Amino acid sequence: MEGAGGLSTSLRRGTLEFCVLALMERGDQYGTELVRQLGAERNLAISEGTIYPLLSRLRRSGWVETTWRESPSGPPRRYYSLTPSGSSVLQHFRREWAVFRDTVDRIVGTDSP
Amino acid sequence: MEGAGGLSTSLRRGTLEFCVLALMERGDQYGTELVRQLGAERNLAISEGTIYPLLSRLRRSGWVETTWRESPSGPPRRYYSLTPSGSSVLQHFRREWAVFRDTVDRIVGTDSP
Numbered sequence: 001m002e003g004a005g006g007l008s009t010s011l012r013r014g015t016l017e018f019c020v021l022a023l024m025e026r027g028d029q030y031g032t033e034l035v036r037q038l039g040a041e042r043n044l045a046i047s048e049g050t051i052y053p054l055l056s057r058l059r060r061s062g063w064v065e066t067t068w069r070e071s072p073s074g075p076p077r078r079y080y081s082l083t084p085s086g087s088s089v090l091q092h093f094r095r096e097w098a099v100f101r102d103t104v105d106r107i108v109g110t111d112s113p
Numbered sequence: 114m115e116g117a118g119g120l121s122t123s124l125r126r127g128t129l130e131f132c133v134l135a136l137m138e139r140g141d142q143y144g145t146e147l148v149r150q151l152g153a154e155r156n157l158a159i160s161e162g163t164i165y166p167l168l169s170r171l172r173r174s175g176w177v178e179t180t181w182r183e184s185p186s187g188p189p190r191r192y193y194s195l196t197p198s199g200s201s202v203l204q205h206f207r208r209e210w211a212v213f214r215d216t217v218d219r220i221v222g223t224d225s226p
Contacts, residue, residue, distance in 0.1 A: 014123030015217050022221045041216045094221055101214050103154045104128050108135045108207055 012043060017054060018093040019044055021086055024064060028081040031055065055080055063089055125156060130167060131206040132157055134199055137177060141194040144168065168193055176202055 016038075023029055023037055035051050038044045046054075058064045063086030068076045082090070129151075136142055136150055148164050151157045159167075171177045176199030181189045195203070 010123045010127030011213060012127075014125075014127065015221070019217065019220045041220070043213050043216050044220075090221075097217060097221060100124055100156050101218070103156050104132065104210060105214070107132045107154070107157075108128070108203075108210060 015097075016044060016046065017058060018090060018097070020051075020054060020058065021063060021082060021090040021093075024080055024082045025087065025090060028067075028079040030077040030079050034080075058086065061089075062086070128210075129157060129159065130171060131203060131210070133164075133167060133171065134176060134195060134203040134206075137193055137195045138200065138203060141180075141192040143190040143192050147193075171199070175199070 019038065020034060023034060029037075031048065031051055034055075035046060035048055038046055038051075055064065058080075059066065063083055064080045065083050066078050066080050069079050071077045132151065133147060136147060142150075144161060144164050147168075148159060148161055151159055151164075168177065171193075172179065176196055177193045178196050179191050179193055182192050184190045
């Protein structure tokens with residue numbers, strides 16, 4: 001039971017990792033840049049304390065891999081990129097998401113009856 | 114971490130109770146009829162062992178109320194209907210859902226790049 005306040009943590013938790021994979025699909029990412037991009041979406045805003053454990057899990061799952069690269073300013077950055085396995089997982093989620101979204105839209109609707 | 118198989122339990126958990134409230138908005142419902150309607154949606158199929166605890170929680174939250182009614186066949190049925198508070202919660206979720214759905218659509222997309 002999530003209560004009436006705010007969007008449920010469950011929904012957020014069920015999509016965040018796939019949103020992160022989707023951002024990597026657009027190009028390799030480093031942690032603080034991911035935090036910045038997700039922070040632009042009020043439903044997905046996360047802290048660095050959340051993103052790094054999430055990225056570690058994605059890496060242990062074999063869905064992302066990392067490389068160190070020079071930064072134009074400051075120390076080298078660890079970049080995260082999608083592996084073929086991560087890409088496949090993302091495609092799978094994308095299909096499942098479309099079905100799930102349409103189901104909830106159909107039942108819950110978006111307008112008052 | 115939900116893994117690659119099936120839609121995440123988190124997503125389902127975050128929406129199921131609101132789908133149940135939305136079905137009640139169309140008219141009073143009894144338990145087995147709710148199970149039947151949700152079962153028509155592959156992402157939301159639940160058993161009677163799941164629906165009754167969920168309905169109890171909704172009742173304790175004050176979002177639904179119950180009445181016993183005669184059944185055309187068999188014993189009386191307990192009908193569940195939306196309270197004004199439940200209706201308000203549903204409207205709130207409906208707005209939050211629309212924003213969340215659009216966010217995930219925008220980031221994850223529905224087609225391969």
